[in-house]
Amino acid sequence: MxxxxxxxxxxxxxxxxxxxxxxxxxxxxxxxxxxxxxxxxxxxxxxxxxxxxxxxxxxxxxxxxxxxxxxxxxxxxxxxxxxxxxxxxxxxxxxxxxxxxxxxxxxxxxxxxxxxxxxxxxxxxxxxxxxxxxxxxxxxxxDASLASSADDSAAIVLSLPAPSASRAVLALFVRDVFARLQIGALDLKGKALDSLLELLAADPAKISRLVVEEGDLPSLLRLLDPSAHSLLRDSTAAVVSLLATASDVSRRAVFEEGALGPLLRLLDSGPAVLKERAATAIHALTADHACAWAVSAYGGVSILVAACHSGSGSPSVQALAAGSLNNAVAIDDIRAAMVEEGAVSVLLDLLLSGNLEAQKNAALCLASLAAMGGAEICNAILQENGPARLLQLLRAVSDPETIDHTLKAFSALAVSPKATKFLSSSPPLFAQLTDLIKRGNAGIKHSAAALVADLSPSEETKRSMAESMPALIKMMECSKPSSAQEAAAAALTSLLAVRANRRELSRDEKSVTRLVQMLEPTSDVIAGKELPVAVVLALTSSSGGGARRRLADAGACQHLQKLSEADVPGAKKALHRITGSRLKNLFSISWPQ
Structure with a gap:
């Protein structure tokens, strides 16, 4: 040596x-x-x-x-x-x-x-x-000339560029930030995160993709660890939340680098401000079906259900957690885990929380559970007094999206015979549906009409809905979507099974005129002529009430003859009902054009 x-x-x-x-x-x-x-x-x-x-x-x-x-x-x-x-x-x-x-x-x-x-x-x-x-x-x-000349002992080396700066300048800045996150002292790391947040907020879609390409996401996600300094964790959670919501590219990258697990841990046991940021990111990640499956792998179902409980966090966290559950409900394992974790009861409680976003997401999640989970989940919702809570929400809110989600939940429940029987015997529900058909927007009218068609109310309940029939006729005139026309026609056909309703509609001159105009073969008001024909059949199913005469006076016969010749289902039968024994003569008449 x-x-x-x-x-x-x-x-x-x-x-x-x-x-x-x-x-x-x-x-x-x-x-x-x-x-x-x-x-x-x-x-x-x-x-x-x-x-x-x-x-x-x-x-x-x-x-x-x-x-x-x-x-x-x-x-x-x-x-x-x-x-x-x-x-x-x-x-x-x-x-x-x-x-x-x-x-x-x-x-x-x-x-x-x-x-x-x-x-x-x-x-x-x-x-x-x-x-x-x-x-x-x-x-x-x-080049040192681009360095910040402010407080050199704590400044970010590169000045914060404008989002409109060249890609080279932005990329260099991003690399500088990530270098500081891995090398710098605590204060420099904090300032680097603050600068990254400021740049991301200025143009999330553009900068998020640049961060994915030029940054080092694993080094960023390590700062979400409980061992990381609380100040760094707060800012990191904000950055990850922005990246998860900014673009498809950055959302997928954040997921692929393993962010979901740390975010769920923050939602489970982090401070309030971090819970909200974590919930925002999780909601964005689970919107991608390819990411949503991983919720169960990280034990996230129980965490999300717990986050929906009242008192577990801010109303915003509850709403985001319910939305995340809905994003993942299509996955069989997650749906089963949700039921085991008591999600049905928790979501029904959220319907009455007073938090509009939470109510909206809870209603949609219940609709998805009922639609995909079959009779078992529908019965579980019934046992928890779900229809009453859904109806209470339907009466309390005016937000169109929440109303639509609630109607979807009712419609999903209607696939169960037990639930259908229960709902069909609820006059308050049909009273609300009547009001929505009359006053709701196009989407709400559609959903309400479809629900009426799916259920089997009593004759008395159908009579109470007579005032909705003119609105249903108007719905049939709407060219799109065709499913709305079908729902309106089906609901009308159901209501016209009651004699009193047939009498009342036949007395409504405007509605009869609209119905006859829809029969016009050359009219493009409604493409499927079998729908107005079905309503005409329902309206003329009995001889009383003057319906046949009023239809004939309005010009229904000439249209029905042409539809019969075109083999439109039900047209010949409807024509026969209106004309009676004169049928043969009518076929020989040349109607004026």
């Missing part, structure tokens, strides 16, 4: 503070590294560890030489103020350890020395990682 001792004598630089970054880099390249490379090859104790250290020191020498080749490295704060001092400290420590290896007696003990060398080797590996990160980012070759 004589050569090592000689080198140690030559390398006695002391631990004084160096005057400049250039002197620090020169110390490492010309004195510390040459000495340690020689010492590592001359070691006779723990030879294997020193050989491994020699490889790392060689890599460090190559990387530092590359960094020194850039004239702009002194302006990079991470390299100048963080990496160089840390490197000098680690290399000096290794130099001291190499001197201890000169004494074959190892006065401190072999195990102690071995542990100290391993710790120093780990530190050296971390420095190499940081140095390679800076080299890959291109930041060491960046």
């Amino acid at each position: 004589a050569s090592v001792a000689s080198a140690a004598a030559v390398d006695d630089d002391g631990d004084e503070t160096l005057a400049s970054p250039a002197e620090s880099l020169d110390l490492i390249l010309s004195r510390l590294l040459p000495f340690l490379l020689s010492a590592a090859l001359s070691a006779r104790t723990l030879v294997g560890r020193w050989r491994l250290l020699h490889s790392k020191l060689s890599l460090l020498l190559s990387a530092l030489t590359d960094a020194a080749g850039s004239p702009n490295w002194p302006s990079n704060q991470l390299f100048r103020d963080h990496l160089l001092p840390a490197l000098i400290s680690t290399l000096r420590n290794l130099r001291s350890l190499s001197a201890l290896c000169l004494d074959q007696d190892l006065p401190g003990g072999k195990l102690r020395l071995q542990s100290d060398i391993d710790i120093a080797a780990s530190a050296l590996s971390l420095h190499l990682h940081d140095l390679h990160l800076l080299l890959r980012s291109g930041l060491l070759h960046h």
Whole structure:
């Protein structure tokens, strides 16, 4: 070890503070590294560890030489103020350890020395990682003139660019931010996150894709870990939430890098502000079916159901959690887990929470559960007094989307015979449906009419709905969607099974005129002529009430004759009902054009 001792004598630089970054880099390249490379090859104790250290020191020498080749490295704060001092400290420590290896007696003990060398080797590996990160980012070759001139001790190296800046400038800034997240001290990491948030908020769709392409998402997601500093976790959750909602590209990238698990943990046990940000991100992630399946893999169903409970978090968290459950309800395993975790009861409670978003999402989730879960889930909703709560919500809200979701829930329940029987015997429900058919928007009218057609109310209930018939006639005149015309015709046919309703509609001159106009073969008001024909058949199913005469007076016969000749189902029968024994003569008449 004589050569090592000689080198140690030559390398006695002391631990004084160096005057400049250039002197620090020169110390490492010309004195510390040459000495340690020689010492590592001359070691006779723990030879294997020193050989491994020699490889790392060689890599460090190559990387530092590359960094020194850039004239702009002194302006990079991470390299100048963080990496160089840390490197000098680690290399000096290794130099001291190499001197201890000169004494074959190892006065401190072999195990102690071995542990100290391993710790120093780990530190050296971390420095190499940081140095390679800076080299890959291109930041060491960046012109110092673009650096911020504000508070240089804490400033982000690059000024925050405008979202309209060139891609090269934006990419360099993103790489700088992610370098700080992995290398910088706590305050610099916090400022880097703040700058990233500001840039993302200015143009989420554009910047989020750039972050995915130029950033290092795993390093960002590690800051969601409970061991991370709370200030960093808060800002990181905000960044991840923005990335999850900004674009399909960034949402998928966040999921593929494993964000769902940490986000669910935050929703389960994080502080209130983090729960809301986590819930926002989870809701966005689960909107993609390819991501939603992973909820059960992370034990997320119980967490989401718990987040829907009153008192578990803010109203916003409840709404987002209910929305996330609805996003994932199509997956069989998740749907089964939701039932096991008591989601039906919790969602029904949310219907009366007074929080519109939570009510809306809960109603839609219940509709999805009932539609996809079959009679078993429908019966569970019945047992929890679900129809009464849905009706209470239907009466209380005026928001069209919430009303539509609630009607979807009723319609989904109607697939169960037990539920259909229960709903059909609820006059208050039909009173509400009557009002919605008369006053709702097109989508609500459609859903309400379809529900009336699916149920089997009593004659008395049907009589109470007579005032909705003119609105149903008008619905049939709407060209799109055709399913709305079908729903209106089916509801009308059901209501016209009651004699009193037939009498009342036949007395409504405007409705009769509209119905006859729909029979016109050349009219494009309604493409499927079998629908108005079916209504005419229902309206003329009995001889009383004057319906047949009024239809004939309005010109229905000539239209029905043409439809009969075109073999439209029911047209011939409808014509026969109106004309009676004069049918043969009518066929011989040439109707005026």
